[in-house]
Amino acid sequence: MDRRNKDRQTGAAGKRRRMIQVLWAFLTNSYLVGFVQGKIYRGKLKNLCVPGLNCYSCPGAVGSCPIGAMQAVIGSWNFKFAFYAAGFLMFIGALMGRFVCGWLCPFGLIQDLLYKIPFLRKINTFKGDKLLRKLKYVILLVFVILLPMFLVDVLGQGLPYFCKFICPAGTLEGGILLVLFNESMRGALGWLYAWKSVLLAVTILLSVVIYRPFCKYICPLGAVYSVFNPIAVFRYRIDKEKCTGCGACARVCKMQVDPAKNVNHAECIRCGACKDACPVKVIY
């Protein structure tokens, strides 16, 4: 199936999803003064986590990133486990699984938009793709949990290793704008900013060629939610008796899932393309 047909089949579901993605990204980044002044929101809403990957240092952010929150608590001197963030992820995950990735994550929206940029040959899959998708679980375990927990300073404080060395969302949503507006920050730029800028550039370029590379291979938040996909309250169901096995759902899936085989696969981000493409409407 060529790309034009693929896009046409995902059109109706795609438009509704895009509207909600934009609306949610705006709602959770509605501190517009921050974008103008290069400052961040310091109000009480920052006590609360948002479901998606949304850096709390983004000038517009009105909530906290759950992955950042988890590392902040694990890495603090007086706590060694983050019950608040873990409970939040469990609650959201058990309610909707990776629906968050497909509908409520601003960084997912950015990648969706980047993938719309025309390119000679988009890559759907490659050798080692399946194995590489396990990387996000390793990143979750090592950089979000173990390193902040055990690699600590004399006071027992650990760094947010994922945010510091891997996450390009902070550079894109916060770093670029804050550095532009803040002269003293510009003076403090060093190798870390350069490293994160390279990571961001690679993520942006890859997002043009591969659908959501950060979500597929790197994102620890997606890794957490993926565990809850099969048991989530709001998950997909399929009427296997009525399924004709035509394969239309698998062909439109940009995450390379075959819903006829496993409708709640860990990689499914609930974009709804399969529901829209099904000729006999057995996915609901």
Next chain:
Amino acid sequence: MIRLIRSSRIGIIVAAAGLLIMGCGISRGEMLVVFEKAVNICMECVGIG
């Protein structure tokens, strides 16, 4: 609705457990740590320090 609840019992139990765990974290004062981190620019996150 009843069908949804019946077919999602595990999800509902896990979500409730998540709320309990969240409450446990809040009672320990973890929210304050998150708040303090979130209202100051996270130098590590933006790539400065």
